[in-house]
Amino acid sequence: MIVPQYWAEARAQYRRNGKHITVRRFGWSDVSQAEAQAHAEQRAQEALDGLRDGEKLARREPKVPYNGAEGVPIREEIVARHDDVLITRNSYGARCLNSADVLFADIDFAQQPSLRFAIGVFATLAALGLLAGWLTHSVLLLAGLLLVALFASGLLAGRVHRLYLDWQGGAAALARQRILRFLERHPDWSFRLYRTPAGLRALATHRTFVADDPAVAQCFSALGVDPLYARMCQRQQCFRARLSAKPWRMGLAHHLKPRPGVWPVAPERLHMRRDWVERYEAAARGYAACSFLEVLGSGVVAPEVARVQWLHDELSGAASGRPIA
Template identity: 45%
Template sequence: MIIPHFWAEARLQTKSAGRQVTVRRWGWSEMSQKDAQALAEQRAKEAMERILAGESLRRREPRDTYGTAEGVPIREEVVSRHDHAIVTRNSYGSLCLNTPDVLFADVDAPWRGALHVPFVGCLAVVLAGVVAGLVLKSLWIGAALAIGIPWIWSHVLWRINRARRSDGEARAKQENLEKVRAFASAHPDWHLRVYETPAGYRVLAMHDVFDPQGDSAKKAFEAVNTDPRFSRLCALQDCFRARVSPKYWRIGYRPKEWLPKSKWPFPSEEVPRRKRWVEGYEALASGFASCRFIERLGSQTVHPHAEAVRALHDRLCRADSSLPLA
């Protein structure tokens, strides 16, 4: 796991075969901004040489904060460091706990309405409306039928799905919780802590440490129905990750000044606005919990790294409080 404190971007430009070639590359460092800039310039130079030699490479690395660009670590503001864990602030302002070897699994339970307007059915209604308009020689009647009936149909189904949403989400969460419990029963040597989140559950393994890219973590993720994107990001980032402060829209935080859209590192002119946004967000976020501890499963074996991360996680999330989840 590499989450650097200092970041810089270098830009090189030259002409080749009558055309302009521009290359941008990121650099990073744990030591200083100067070292980050030096690495950025070195990576930009190497990329330029490979491009001019005929290799097909990206001219500019995507501004992806999650480290999914090849060779580029997680690019987020480092808020604090705690031995084997690092707390960062993500692109939408929430704090995230990153750890190289303590397994977290997000077991979300999204529910999508079972009723929907099938494409073939919608197309049939549209064609019927067109035909009716031609037969009746009325553009308005044809348009009203072709557009109005699918709209009314979809609106009625939307209302039905909305009425069923609460029960559907509850069933989906319960099904996922049963998968976690089944996994614990099949692996009695594992020690799992289960937390409720606004979207489902979070599982923390306490008995051992894990390789985020290893088979044990991958198989556990699959068994408990971990969100596929979460699993993929853990492998790409070579770390496990858990959001430990609320999402701002869930707590109703709507300041006059919105969070700057620029990603870390921020332009200097945006830093004061970012600071004011964070101060307001944290004041409101203190009244909410990010998850709530609900049960312990399996053995009572505790790895010291996992216990240290657990204590930090529970404190930051307010996992033992009765505050509303967000």
């Protein structure tokens, strides 16, 4: 896990067929701005050399904070350091905990049926249409039923999905059942379970993990963790948990200033960010990011996890009783 303090950008150029080819790359450092600049220049030259050798490389890296970043570290403001745990501010202003080895798994409830489920409903309706057309020897009926299947499958899939959730006791109960099934196969595991506005959060307490451990991938798959979160855990070699409310859930109409919220901010615009953060933090004191529900599994808490668990619960307001947002 790398969350640098300093960032820089450099470019390198060469002429090809009478045209200038420009390559831009970012550099970073925890030591100084000068070291970040030197790193950027080194990476730009390496990319330029690769292009000259025929490699297919992007000429410019996108300036993104976390989601979507590839080949660069987490680009967020460091709000606080707690030994090896970093608290950063993400692109929309919320504070996030970043840990290299304590597993957090956010499970968002599925509000809509999956594409596979919708396709399955369509295939079933289409098969019934084919059967009816074959029995009646009517091409017109067959075409009509296939059109009905095409247009009605989405609506029917949504209704069947809602009925299935109700039958299982709701989305939360279904997600909890997945966790319990995973624990049946892994009785040594232990989770602290939290409710979030959009789902559940599971914190594994029995031991630490590295993000590319196959056990992590198996856990994420079994629990139904968001694929983007799982992918970013591997790319950034860390686990994350949001600690403060999302601005729009607290009624803050304005986005983090200046847009798009990527760190660092030009010095002349820093006051805009500070003003927004001050308003955000004042509002966030009335909310929690999650609320603690229960312990599932063995109940074991490894000492190296205990301190991160305490930090998470304290900073997220998990036991505060405040509304979650």
